[in-house]
Amino acid sequence: MALSKQPYKGARDFYPSDKRLQKYMFDIWRQVCERYGYEEYDAPILEPLEIYLAKTGEEIVNEQTYVFEDRGKRKVVIRPEMTPTVSRMVAAQRQELAYPLRWYSIPNLWRYERPQRGRLREHWQLNVDLFGVEGVEAELEMISMADAMFKAFGASSDMYEIRLNSRKLVDEALASYVGLDKQEAHDVAKLIDKKAKMERGKFISAIDGALSSKSRQGGAAEKLLALLDVKNLKKLPAELAKHPSVSEIEALLNMLSNGGIKNARFDIGLMRGFDYYTDIIFEVFDKHPDNNRSMLGGGRYDGLVGLFGVPPVPTVGFGWGDVTLANFLELHRLMPELKPETDAYVALAGDIQAAAAKPVAELRQLGINLAVDFSGRKLGDQLKTASKKSIRYVLVIGESELKTGKYNLKNLQSGKEQSLSLKAVAKTLKEASQQ
């Protein structure tokens, strides 16, 4: 019985061409994070079960995560998300750290579930968090960064939309304004989250089902539906317009707009993770008709660090998965043509391996990445190999080159050939690799 060549279900092999794309995406994430003064951190892929139980229910953890017992009988989880981990790290050094903390990481995360479009069992996710800022400028910075990343990937602002809401505002609206009790509010919030996927009629009857007869008679359903149709902060009913979150969101939208980000809007129907978000939440949606979905999301979660027995730290963060990003880049034709890191492929003409070692070493010392063909095959075959590997240049070394010190450098894209000194070769290749 032959061994299976497939990677583990829901996980991917990264061949060099795949890894190149991943590196491209991660590099842009890193560049933008660092441009905003964020520092990279990392942590073990394994965490004790308990840190997830505090936030999620035991049932969900057991069904949707990889849990196992180690040899010391400890319950261990392969991390399904980074937020508890980073909260743990901040809590552990709460006193020593210099706030505000600007941290980011690109962890691989595992979730035990059935793979489908945009969702695998293993994926990588950019996590950006800002700890220690209470004001709305924290949200502004997060959303500006996310926007800067889209721009850095070559996206234009009509390709995506930023949506904003506030958990506090929604709580207030459902409880005081519509008049729902806790259970009703919870059920209704879940339904609102699914609204986009449902037909309107179905949604209305589902809402009716979630309400008690008392609420229904009080006109809660009508009030709720009218509220959900509000597209603009200014159209909110007077009772809600006074809520402090409203002016916060308004201020945020204004600041974003002043910063040139015009594709952000208020969306009262945005629910996102009821569990630990405490105030403003945001998502970025792909506007492509084939992929109308959330690509990244985040918000304020002021309570998580406090779960570790230290005073809480105000926190805003977001996460962005590599799979949703790749889908976005493909659909919008933003995938760049990526070349290998190798600057030139060295083709040897004749049996001169030993003699060619010297110029090759010299070039490498100058920072040039070279792959040498030892095969002894015909020059044409060596060129073919370089071409297949998508390496841009071939450096030919043979008797005449060694004698004259002038090397034949061929650009495989243009077909252009030049006879150059080693230094000139290095200069040409350096310039080419920086393009």
Add this chain to the structure above:
RNA sequence: GUGGCUGUAGCUCAGUUGGUUAGAGCGUCGGAUUGUGGUUCCGAAGGCCGUGGGUUCGAGACCCAUCAGCCACCCCA
């Protein structure tokens, strides 16, 4: 976890109501007088028809199971 669709060459697929030795394109490899690739031309290799069972004189086609993939649901960091 639930449901639907799909598994034929490395990839994309064709394969008639079940009927001889299983097909194409692309890719791969070899060649077209030995220091120049991509295009072109010639040639070759490559398949337990996902796996196991069943029906049948006969199965790549039909049935069951199983595994895998895709899609939706559930759930959502």
